[in-house]
Amino acid sequence: MSREKLEKPNFRLQRVYSDKSSEKPMVYRIEKLEGNWRMGRRGFLITSAVGIGTLAGCSTMQNFLEKEAPMITGACEGLVKAHLKDVRGLSFSPDGKLLASGSGDKTVKLWEMPSGKKVKTLGKHTSSVHEVSFSWDGKVLASGSEDKTIKLWEIPSGKMMKTLQGHNHSILAVSMSPVWPLLASGSGDHSIKLWEIPSGNLLRTLEGHTDSVSAVCFSPEGRLLASGSGDSTVKLWEIPSGKLLVSFEGHKSRVDSVSFSPDGSLLASGSVDGSLRLWDVPRGRVFKKLKVNTRFAHPVSFSSDGYLLASGLSQGLIKLWEIPSMRLVMTLGGNNDSVRSLSFSPDGRIVVSGSSYKTIKLWDISLGKFISCLFDPAALEKGKKAVQYTYTNEYGQVITYTLPCGTPTPPGAICVCNCVPGTYSPPRRSAPSRTRIICTCDKICTCVPIK
Amino acid sequence: MKPNDCSLLKQIFSIALGKEKYIIYAPLKGIAFVANPRLVNEIFEYAQQLDSSRLSSPRTPSNPSYSKKKFLEGSDFLNSLSFFQAEPLPVDKYQDNGTQYDAVVLFLTNQCNLGCLYCYASSGEYAAKRMTWEIARESINYVTEEVIRNQSPEMTLGFHGGGEPSLNWDILTRAADYAHSLATKNDFALKVSGSFNGYWSRKMLDYIIQNFTELSLSFDGLPAIQNQQRPTKNGNDSFPRVVETLHSLDEAGFPYGIRMTVTNRSVHRLEESISFVCEQFRPNKIQVEPVFMEGRAKKNRAEVSDLDLFIDQFIKGLRRAEEEGIHLFYSGARLDALTQRFCMAACRAFVVTPEGDVTTCFETYGRDHPLGDQFIVGRFRRDAGFSLHKKKIEDHFNRTVEDISYCEGCFCRWHCAGDCAIKTYSEETPEGFQPTRRCYLNQELTKFLLLKNIKESQGLVWISNRIND
Ligand code: SF4
Numbered sequence: 068m069s070r071e072k073l074e075k076p077n078f079r080l081q082r083v084y085s086d087k088s089s090e091k092p093m094v095y096r097i098e099k100l101e102g103n104w105r106m107g108r109r110g111f112l113i114t115s116a117v118g119i120g121t122l123a124g125c126s127t128m129q130n131f132l133e134k135e136a137p138m139i140t141g142a143c144e145g146l147v148k149a150h151l152k153d154v155r156g157l158s159f160s161p162d163g164k165l166l167a168s169g170s171g172d173k174t175v176k177l178w179e180m181p182s183g184k185k186v187k188t189l190g191k192h193t194s195s196v197h198e199v200s201f202s203w204d205g206k207v208l209a210s211g212s213e214d215k216t217i218k219l220w221e222i223p224s225g226k227m228m229k230t231l232q233g234h235n236h237s238i239l240a241v242s243m244s245p246v247w248p249l250l251a252s253g254s255g256d257h258s259i260k261l262w263e264i265p266s267g268n269l270l271r272t273l274e275g276h277t278d279s280v281s282a283v284c285f286s287p288e289g290r291l292l293a294s295g296s297g298d299s300t301v302k303l304w305e306i307p308s309g310k311l312l313v314s315f316e317g318h319k320s321r322v323d324s325v326s327f328s329p330d331g332s333l334l335a336s337g338s339v340d341g342s343l344r345l346w347d348v349p350r351g352r353v354f355k356k357l358k359v360n361t362r363f364a365h366p367v368s369f370s371s372d373g374y375l376l377a378s379g380l381s382q383g384l385i386k387l388w389e390i391p392s393m394r395l396v397m398t399l400g401g402n403n404d405s406v407r408s409l410s411f412s413p414d415g416r417i418v419v420s421g422s423s424y425k426t427i428k429l430w431d432i433s434l435g436k437f438i439s440c441l442f443d444p445a446a447l448e449k450g451k452k453a454v455q456y457t458y459t460n461e462y463g464q465v466i467t468y469t470l471p472c473g474t475p476t477p478p479g480a481i482c483v484c485n486c487v488p489g490t491y492s493p494p495r496r497s498a499p500s501r502t503r504i505i506c507t508c509d510k511i512c513t514c515v516p517i518k
Numbered sequence: 519m520k521p522n523d524c525s526l527l528k529q530i531f532s533i534a535l536g537k538e539k540y541i542i543y544a545p546l547k548g549i550a551f552v553a554n555p556r557l558v559n560e561i562f563e564y565a566q567q568l569d570s571s572r573l574s575s576p577r578t579p580s581n582p583s584y585s586k587k588k589f590l591e592g593s594d595f596l597n598s599l600s601f602f603q604a605e606p607l608p609v610d611k612y613q614d615n616g617t618q619y620d621a622v623v624l625f626l627t628n629q630c631n632l633g634c635l636y637c638y639a640s641s642g643e644y645a646a647k648r649m650t651w652e653i654a655r656e657s658i659n660y661v662t663e664e665v666i667r668n669q670s671p672e673m674t675l676g677f678h679g680g681g682e683p684s685l686n687w688d689i690l691t692r693a694a695d696y697a698h699s700l701a702t703k704n705d706f707a708l709k710v711s712g713s714f715n716g717y718w719s720r721k722m723l724d725y726i727i728q729n730f731t732e733l734s735l736s737f738d739g740l741p742a743i744q745n746q747q748r749p750t751k752n753g754n755d756s757f758p759r760v761v762e763t764l765h766s767l768d769e770a771g772f773p774y775g776i777r778m779t780v781t782n783r784s785v786h787r788l789e790e791s792i793s794f795v796c797e798q799f800r801p802n803k804i805q806v807e808p809v810f811m812e813g814r815a816k817k818n819r820a821e822v823s824d825l826d827l828f829i830d831q832f833i834k835g836l837r838r839a840e841e842e843g844i845h846l847f848y849s850g851a852r853l854d855a856l857t858q859r860f861c862m863a864a865c866r867a868f869v870v871t872p873e874g875d876v877t878t879c880f881e882t883y884g885r886d887h888p889l890g891d892q893f894i895v896g897r898f899r900r901d902a903g904f905s906l907h908k909k910k911i912e913d914h915f916n917r918t919v920e921d922i923s924y925c926e927g928c929f930c931r932w933h934c935a936g937d938c939a940i941k942t943y944s945e946e947t948p949e950g951f952q953p954t955r956r957c958y959l960n961q962e963l964t965k966f967l968l969l970k971n972i973k974e975s976q977g978l979v980w981i982s983n984r985i986n987d
């Protein structure tokens with residue numbers, strides 16, 4: 068059993084405060100304690116119980132209500148964007164120190180974690196990037212794009228190593244094996260390809276889907292590959308043989324996301340039919356279904372301890388479900404931007420979400436709070452400027468981060484009054500006006516030109 | 519009894535069931551019922567009055583008629599049960615006498631023929647260790663002398679450890695035969711038992727049926743789960759052979775219990791596994807435990823994360839086991855026990871590892887155990903026999919729930935009694951105790967058992983047999 072901070076129990080007899088204290092003293096009779104014996108953290112569901120007064124008449128027990136799952140809100144300030152277009156793919160490096168994001172703006176970006184500082188933009192795709200994935204050792208990043216190619220990037224240098232060609236349609240999904248030097252890609256051409264990494268040799272093409280393959284994911288021990296497709300099925304393939312093992316049917320529309328639980332026994336899938344499903348992998352059948360929304364893709368991601376499943380919804384909401392009960396434990400939300408991509412950090416503490424509004428949000432799950440939005444000054448609209456802040460986090464690390472001019476100074480942060488090069492044009496020496504741009508700091512940092 | 523110990527407010531607990539309903543539970547009395555807030559408040563006020571009167575005039579008997587306040591009408595049934603009379607705390611016979619060994623438990627080897635994914639001892643990953651005959655014999659001699667000295671009527675010889683004891687077959691049979699001869703010679707009863715995996719040959723089975731009094735067999739139920747969680751060392755299925763053992767024990771009418779370990783991978787099929795065991799075999803008890811996160815369990819991330827699912831499945835399984843007359847239990851929820859200690863190992867068991875180290879706990883398989891330093895309390899030397907560290911033994915012996923402040927307000931405190939010493943051990947707290955997630959299980963399942971008992975007592979008031987004793 069793991070050790071957590073557990074509240075000291077207090078069941079001592081004490082006075083209780085109740086609006087029913089004017090009632091007569093009563094002992095309840097438990098008439099039935101069967102049927103639904105499922106308990107929540109607040110107590111038993113006694114399906115039927117009648118309170119009888121010690122001498123008085125009868126009254127019926129109310130049903131016990133489950134405590135509502137908390138809602139944590141967090142929104143990005145208007146100009147705080149990570150990309151110029153929607154954020155479609157997110158992947159943490161295995162050590163959790165880097166986050167990669169892929170976007171409709173054709174770029175892949177690398178972010179340092181937990182500071183959220185952008186470290187590199189890898190921008191050589193010629194069309195939208197749909198998915199990114201780190202190799203098991205964190206040394207290679209793969210990105211799959213609408214330009215029909217997969218690119219392999221050397222990490223941390225960000226140097227492009229290879230362009231893999233072979234699919235004759237967009238690459239919608241990529242996944243690196245967590246144990247072997249293998250990459251799987253799913254494409255609009257209905258096929259899945261297995262590639263050797265880093266050589267880029269094509270090993271196998273897996274055929275079986277009858278529509279675009281929009282999601283692929285390796286099982287934790289690397290022996291299985293799950294795929295989700297426009298043909299509404301989820302398929303399991305044996306790796307490395309590529310043999311089709313099972314086809315899970317039940318979704319009514321495109322399956323956009325699949326994720327294995329860390330022990331490999333459960334597979335989650337999210338579909339545009341508005342439902343989530345959990346599949347029992349060893350028994351090859353559905354384990355739980357959940358209707359969450361309509362007509363929207365649901366990115367799904369398991370936490371590293373397998374205790375939580377995060378699913379992204381429209382209206383910018385992320386729901387965290389307890390596994391395997393699928394009880395809602397927390398909702399994260401803010402602005403109305405659809406969640407396009409999701410990922411848990413390897414330590415399970417942080418959830419990152421990428422949205423159709425170009426933003427990437429960070430949530431601390433262990434503390435149940437919104438952390439911040441990632442910001443790349445290069446994603447600023449033309450003519451807008453950015454400034455830097457320093458912030459000392461709870462571990463005493465001084466983190467410098469950048470925000471657009473005009474956004475409120477985040478709590479605890481100090482504006483360093485330095486406009487970020489690249490977001491404004493430094494005055495040329497010969498400029499007659501000798502205008503410089505600085506920022507003034509109060510509650511809001513503002514970049515102002517001065518002479 | 520210390521004055522404070524007899525405080526009624528410390529002996530009566532109220533457990534919220536949701537809005538407006540509370541189980542009122544007096545564990546030392548063994549009385550429970552579900553009350554509305556008004557009744558809770560009345561009982562509270564009355565108990566408070568009695569406490570303060572008792573403290574101000576200690577000789578005043580805790581007689582309900584003492585109260586000037588007319589206690590709620592219809593409370594006669596509580597008075598007739600002496601509900602408001604404080605009870606002495608449960609103190610065992612060891613408390614005054616100290617450790618009295620009457621059980622010798624031998625860890626014969628750290629090797630195993632299975633490779634369970636959750637093995638707490640990571641069996642097979644450390645250098646092989648086997649107990650020698652000299653250590654086995656001297657351990658039995660040591661406890662026999664104690665049994666004779668204390669005039670105990672019975673001795674227990676047990677086989678346990680971080681490996682499969684039957685893999686040191688020669689020593690196992692010699693030890694059992696030797697203990698039998700000593701028992702006959704010195705005229706005390708002998709129980710021979712142990713924890714095994716049941717992956718045995720026919721010859722072993724016959725010997726055990728002949729020479730043992732009882733057994734505990736680890737078996738996880740459904741074939742898929744047994745094979746997945748408890749494969750052989752070479753990765754093959756263990757189910758067929760273990761099932762043969764179970765059938766043979768049933769045929770011989772041998773009394774045995776099954777110990778079922780539940781992981782994240784099997785929790786959703788726990789009820790099925792229990793049903794399967796109930797249908798196929800005749801154990802007299804089934805112990806179900808969520809996996810303990812040590813050794814390979816940690817490595818394989820086997821922890822049961824959804825404890826509510828465990829509870830749900832356990833409760834369903836309980837119904838099934840009851841239909842078959844099999845006692846199904848989980849160690850942390852036991853209404854029938856009224857005790858100050860979770861386990862008696864530190865009071866009566868002389869537990870010896872393959873290397874001849876003496877420990878106070880069945881789980882400390884040897885020096886490789888992460889808490890070996892803390893739980894190993896003695897050692898065997900060829901020239902000097904056993905030497906024991908008195909102070910360490912006393913420290914373990916003195917771990918009772920009265921001294922664990924965390925448990926003060928817990929209604930399980932006289933049942934769970936601070937839970938298993940090694941699972942809650944912490945060097946970082948002054949009391950050496952740190953709660954685990956098991957507390958949630960202990961409390962929820964105990965709560966369930968209370969409700970079940972109330973339900974079975976015409977739905978109103980459960981009065982345990984203890985009160986009639
Ligand atoms: S302390 Fe825990 S593990 Fe050790 S013998 Fe007692 S109950 Fe068993």
Ligand code: SF4
Pocket residue numbers: 076924925928929930931932934935936937953956957958960961
């Ligand atoms: S607090 Fe936990 S360890 Fe203590 S008695 Fe209660 S359930 Fe047992």
